[in-house]
Amino acid sequence: MTLALDVELALARGVGTLSRLRGGGATSAPGKALLRLRPDAIAQLSARLPRGSVLVSATNGKTTTTAMAASILRAAGIALVHNQAGANMAGGIASTLLAAARRHDGIAGELGLFEVDELWLAPVAAQLGRPRAIVLSNLFRDQLDRYGELEAVADSWASAVRARAHGHCRLVLNADDPLVADLGREHGERALYFGVEDESLALASMAHAADAKHCRRCGTPYVFDAVYLGHLGHYHCPGCGQARPHPLVSAHEVALAGVRSSRFRLQTPAGQATIALQLPGLYNVYNALAAAALASALELPLASIARGLETVRPAFGRAETVLVGSRELRILLVKNPAGANEVLRTLALEPGEHDLLGVLNDNIADGQDVSWVWDADFEQLAGRVRRVTCSGTRAPELALRLKYAGVEPGRIALQQDLARALDSASADLPAGVPAPLYALPTYTAMLALRELLVARGHELAAWS
């Protein structure tokens, strides 16, 4: 049995080598090959991990949350098997396990830490059998052509959670997202909640594209006492009395410093600490809370949580900064209305008029339906744009969105080709002004932009 599995592992590794030689991405190819040879490979290999496995899913922030959790776990001295390249479907997770597997039932790592695509949560959780913990952060409308309606994703998460109801699995849930918090209602002490406790951050009104306005139990509209982000906030249902659960892990006195950093007081069952994050925006405070709550569920010391969070760097295209000539290029991934709104809100904290490079692609991984740009509040940029260059496969749609958002058409340039768009956007920056260029790419556009920058010899932090 073990011998047979070793042979299959070797074969699957061969597929990875072949895929790389052919110039293809090898991130999930070997894992997919392994799953064909051995459909239970994820179960078999993850069973070797002495500390078990943890799953992290969300519409927005799962890559950053997982990177933060990894930083905390490493600070606590735990060796990880972690799909850090962001391949978050079964093939990618199998690839990660394959790379860590050693002969004679061995594996290089103690704990599996896996970011999982929303729709793959249920099947991957079933494969893992008994995960140590599942972290679920938020559900926003995203790529309706691929994911379908939000309620359907929530239902599939509910079934994944229900199937784990009798194990030792901890559920780490966002108290502020009613759709997510509701998943813990039958799980008592096994559920650990996190949330924001700072009403000074509350928005004047709910964003246009907010989802989950009606109680999942009885259909009555929720009453929100505070809205922090999208439909995240403090809420209760006047119909059935369901209310936001009390979060044991929470953020207080949050201070946001533009696109650069943020700071908050973290409250955990093990005490409190002031956290200075090198990542911007309230959305990253939520990511940090999710990671801290996971660490609390795993009973890690507060010192490791604080050290882990403070040393974490931007993940892959999420507020990454590159020096192009003497000027900073900051890459801010935007991929759905809720995420884009938070990026725009964070950008709006920076004073003055901005130079922007917007890149809208409609590849499969971006979602082929670009209608979401009309749900995002680009109105926040009206009057704040010095020049915006629109690029990508659907550049004109983005340009048009900005025009209707109130950006003067004379400040909007259209250049579908990304290399030329980057050239003209950076060449056009006012001389002697140290203002950064902000790139707002969709997912595949972000990959293309990074690739272009690397090809031009710019230093980008390797994914770590």
Add this chain to the structure above:
Amino acid sequence: MIAPSLTPQRGPSPTLRVCALYPELLNIYADRGNLLVLARRCAWRGIGFELAGSSLGQPLRADAHDLFYIGGGQDRDQRLCAADLLETKREALHAAAAAGALVVGVCGGYQLLGHSYALQDEEIEGVGLLDVRTVREPGARLIGNIAIEVSPDVAGATASRGAPGPREPPGDPGGSRARTPEPQHAPEQRAAARARVLAGFENHGGRTYLGACARPLGRVLRGRGNDGRSGWEGARQGNTLGTYMHGPLLPKNSWFADWLIATAIGLDPGELAPLDDALEREAHLSARRAAGV
């Protein structure tokens, strides 16, 4: 501003009064974009624009609006709205349509304007302004970029440039409250004028079939359309229009937005002041390319 010479009979500042039905529930495919385009294109021309919303439990005033817009939502929300439409809004919508107001349904809103639509195992009754029924059939959702050629007699492709199309059934009130006499063009000019394309994105599980009183909005050039088979997309009956095309529809098809504006306020589309539509044209072409047209 409207050039005065083109609008001799109208007051200096007409107003488009739009009512969005359930805007906080039926907005899943960025329906806000459609309303924003109507608002801006009116404002840029000096046409007044009023936007009202009407949600669960709120009655409608049939004579208070020129255009009623209904978008799509999640299944659960759509069920709530369907019940409310019958209870509090159906009569007013019928009265408004009979009095000449435009009623526009997109995606789920299109389904709700028909006689009935199937949701899981349930048949839900619709408003009945369109002679269409939406059913479930085995097979995947119909998802993807789509482009259609709008039927010449349906959405104004000929309203200002040619005679009414041959499929216009007798007794149909047509879409334009104030039709002006139409000049005759040479046949090739008429053909060119008729080739009006809408491009967008569709994503629907339901299959919609048209009855005898409804006409398709257009012929599918690329994509799936009403049922994935017939080659037709959308429906029109009198002043009521339904379509599966979102994306959203109007930003990508500014000519159609203008046709709606003009028709709703009783103008001929040719009477609207021209705008600088360079980006609109690029976005339209980009959506067509995405659909492969």
